[in-house]
Amino acid sequence: QHTTVALLVNGRLQFGLALNDTIRDEAAKLMEEFNSMGFKAAMLTGDTVEAGTFVAQTLGIQEELCHFAMTPDQKREWVSTREAEGRHVLMVGDGINDATALAVAHVGVAIGETGAALAAQSADIVMMTEKLYRLP
Numbered sequence: 001q002h003t004t005v006a007l008l009v010n011g012r013l014q015f016g017l018a019l020n021d022t023i024r025d026e027a028a029k030l031m032e033e034f035n036s037m038g039f040k041a042a043m044l045t046g047d048t049v050e051a052g053t054f055v056a057q058t059l060g061i062q063e064e065l066c067h068f069a070m071t072p073d074q075k076r077e078w079v080s081t082r083e084a085e086g087r088h089v090l091m092v093g094d095g096i097n098d099a100t101a102l103a104v105a106h107v108g109v110a111i112g113e114t115g116a117a118l119a120a121q122s123a124d125i126v127m128m129t130e131k132l133y134r135l136p
Helices: 028-036 049-059 072-084 096-104 117-122
Strands: 003-009 012-019 090-093 107-111 126-127
Touching: 028 049, 072 096, 090 096, 096 107
Parallel strands: 090 107, 107 126
Antiparallel strands: 003 012
């Protein structure tokens, strides 16, 4: 459920750090609202399967719609494929790794007060808040 970072100097551990994502308080409610509107949520993440699965299960995202360890190019390709199939994609992202997928989505939404500038430039909509309940 977390990513471990280790710093080795001459083969000896000097520093260790465990990182994990914080799920926004309103994210589960947003997923419920999207489901009630007939939308299917997919998760495209650069996180490992272990870290991403916890988030997906907490939010109730179907396992087959979860894609882990994705590069920015893989995210863009996933969105482009659905758009080419005639499916409209609403892509929500909060950082530089989402920028190219935001750019090719039918609607790209960059969120977060501290979101990357490149993501904001690639999006159709920029939310200068992390309050997800404002999205629908």
